Amino acid sequence: MPKALVIGAGVAGPAVATLLTRSGWEAPVFEARSEPDPFAGLFLNIAVNGRRVLSTLGLEERLLSDAHPAPNMVMWSGRGKQLGVVPNGPAERPADGGVVVRRSWLHEVIRDGAEQEGVKLTYGRRLAEVHQHVGGVTARFTDGTEEEGDVIIGADGIGSAVRKYVAPDVVPTFTGLLGSGGFAHVPGLEPTPGIQHFVFGARSFFGYLVREDGTVFWFANLTADAPPADRSGLIGSGATSDDWLARLRDLHSDDPAPVPQILAATKGPVTVYPIFRLPRVQPWWHDRAVLVGDAVHATSPSAGQGASMALEDAVVLANHLSEPKRDFQAYEDARRDRAEKLVAYAAGIDKQKRVSKSRLSVAIRDLMLPIFLRKAGADHRNDWIFDYDVPFRGGRA
Numbered sequence: 001m002p003k004a005l006v007i008g009a010g011v012a013g014p015a016v017a018t019l020l021t022r023s024g025w026e027a028p029v030f031e032a033r034s035e036p037d038p039f040a041g042l043f044l045n046i047a048v049n050g051r052r053v054l055s056t057l058g059l060e061e062r063l064l065s066d067a068h069p070a071p072n073m074v075m076w077s078g079r080g081k082q083l084g085v086v087p088n089g090p091a092e093r094p095a096d097g098g099v100v101v102r103r104s105w106l107h108e109v110i111r112d113g114a115e116q117e118g119v120k121l122t123y124g125r126r127l128a129e130v131h132q133h134v135g136g137v138t139a140r141f142t143d144g145t146e147e148e149g150d151v152i153i154g155a156d157g158i159g160s161a162v163r164k165y166v167a168p169d170v171v172p173t174f175t176g177l178l179g180s181g182g183f184a185h186v187p188g189l190e191p192t193p194g195i196q197h198f199v200f201g202a203r204s205f206f207g208y209l210v211r212e213d214g215t216v217f218w219f220a221n222l223t224a225d226a227p228p229a230d231r232s233g234l235i236g237s238g239a240t241s242d243d244w245l246a247r248l249r250d251l252h253s254d255d256p257a258p259v260p261q262i263l264a265a266t267k268g269p270v271t272v273y274p275i276f277r278l279p280r281v282q283p284w285w286h287d288r289a290v291l292v293g294d295a296v297h298a299t300s301p302s303a304g305q306g307a308s309m310a311l312e313d314a315v316v317l318a319n320h321l322s323e324p325k326r327d328f329q330a331y332e333d334a335r336r337d338r339a340e341k342l343v344a345y346a347a348g349i350d351k352q353k354r355v356s357k358s359r360l361s362v363a364i365r366d367l368m369l370p371i372f373l374r375k376a377g378a379d380h381r382n383d384w385i386f387d388y389d390v391p392f393r394g395g396r397a
């Protein structure tokens with residue numbers, strides 16, 4: 001049986017391992033964390049293109065059992081004026097709108113699904129190096145252990161160790177945004193079924209939704225010229241969770257309700273992290289190593305597509321893997337343009353989220369956006385993002 005070493009048990013890793021197992025591979029997954037993290041990140045959007053893959057995996061129904069459908073995004077100015085409503089999905093198809101889920105729930109569903117299909121997930125194994133040899137590949141872990149495989153798949157996120165072997169010169173680009181967020185309960189705040197709200201706050205961008213049980217999911221994107229010196233530290237510059245919460249409350253103190261109320265009700269802990277993207281990785285594979293998901297096309301969360309694109313990669317790569325044939329180039333050819341276009345699209349949204357120091361440009365934006373967004377509901381220009389649909393062919397591309 002051919003063997004694929006899969007590095008990373010986030011979204012792409014267990015998904016590709018499941019599909020390869022169905023195609024007759026042994027596909028063990030090695031994850032650096034010592035155990036599954038119940039608070040892995042905050043929450044994220046799963047778009048219909050990602051849901052199609054979850055359906056292929058047989059996991060869509062379970063995921064949706066704890067999801068907030070959000071087919072519409074309502075945009076607000078920092079003065080509380082509604083600027084417009086934008087579909088969170090293909091135009092005029094609300095049933096195909098995005099759903100928002102806790103990141104840890106998405107991980108759990110994909111992980112459980114993989115294990116049920118016989119994938120072996122091992123925690124506490126951080127890949128250090130990849131070595132190629134005649135007839136195979138060796139993964140060397142930081143604990144000194146090694147694993148042998150026919151191929152190695154880097155599903156190890158934006159800081160990918162496999163990418164250091166495949167494309168060592170690639171450096172992630174800072175988006176100019178810091179991300180933060182949390183959960184809260186605000187007495188009296190009504191649920192927002194079908195909707196996620198976005199506020200162009202005076203000094204920081206803010207998004208929130210209220211689930212049926214009253215739990216508020218919120219995030220803030222702070223504008224920053226450079227990432228904190230400690231890139232990896234979520235709370236950089238020595239600031240504590242309380243310091244950041246105080247700063248966020250201050251930054252959003254003049255914004256319309258319920259933004260200040262949500263932050264007042266947040267108990268923490270609050271993390272703040274710099275957001276990076278990978279506009280272009282060259283190449284996507286080398287010898288017997290190949291990259292998927294954030295490891296090869298990390299995008300800012302602004303387009304709500306990071307996890308969905310990682311899931312798409314899993315299907316396309318699995319379609320091109322049938323030992324002894326490993327058509328990594330065909331996989332790259334099938335995915336590169338779409339991934340780069342999406343990363344660029346998200347970068348465009350990042351720019352709009354950065355707070356302008358010019359009061360004039362803010363006034364112009366607040367005046368013009370309602371005009372641009374008036375027909376957003378019937379604007380099909382973004383349908384290419386959502387209409388991607390590649391069936392799983394079990395190793396037969």
Ligand SMILES: Cc1cc2nc3c(=O)[nH]c(=O)nc-3n(C[C@H](O)[C@H](O)[C@H](O)COP(=O)(O)OP(=O)(O)OC[C@H]3O[C@@H](n4cnc5c(N)ncnc54)[C@H](O)[C@@H]3O)c2cc1C
Pocket residue numbers: 007008009010011012013030031032033040041042043044045103125126127128155156157158159160161292293294295299300301302304305306307310
């Ligand atoms: C902390 C965090 C919070 C996020 N929050 C959001 C959000 O709120 N909204 C949003 O849209 N997107 C968010 N994202 C991005 C989104 O989760 C990704 O786009 C998506 O998960 C891509 O999936 P992936 O499997 O490629 O990578 P990931 O989900 O990042 O998974 C990579 C996995 O590889 C593991 N790993 C890393 N290095 C090694 C190594 N050397 N050896 C073994 N394992 C390794 C990591 O621990 C991780 O489990 C977040 C990402 C992170 C890391």
